[in-house]
Amino acid sequence: MITLTSKNKMTALLCGISFLNLSLFALAGEMKDANDTTTKQDRIEIKDFAFNPQTITVKSGAKVTWINRDEEPHTIVSVEKQFKKSTALDTDQEFTITAGTPGTYNYFCSVHPKMTGIIIIEK
Numbered sequence: 001m002i003t004l005t006s007k008n009k010m011t012a013l014l015c016g017i018s019f020l021n022l023s024l025f026a027l028a029g030e031m032k033d034a035n036d037t038t039t040k041q042d043r044i045e046i047k048d049f050a051f052n053p054q055t056i057t058v059k060s061g062a063k064v065t066w067i068n069r070d071e072e073p074h075t076i077v078s079v080e081k082q083f084k085k086s087t088a089l090d091t092d093q094e095f096t097i098t099a100g101t102p103g104t105y106n107y108f109c110s111v112h113p114k115m116t117g118i119i120i121i122e123k
Ligand SMILES: [Cu+2]
Pocket: 049, 073, 074, 075, 109, 110, 111, 112, 115
């Protein structure tokens, strides 16, 4: 049985702290990795009542993600109902679809129908 002297307690505490730091580093590393994978995704930012980029070309099977950077809610609705429409996206909320059959997909925001965008899906 080991009795903790105050020096030992300090060492134990320091070990605890460095362990915590290590896990924080590990966590930060994982978060960075996660960000790296998201940058590989095709992202469309919704800002100032517009889709940016307005036209995007992606490969079939790729994920397309919209993120709302406005304070207003926006939706993503396929003109010809080629994909499931989104719910109203709040600020910083995302919506992702997987690009399917190659073709041209027009979409708009049902809250502000003047907001339109195009996804071109290639093979
Ligand atoms: Cu909108």
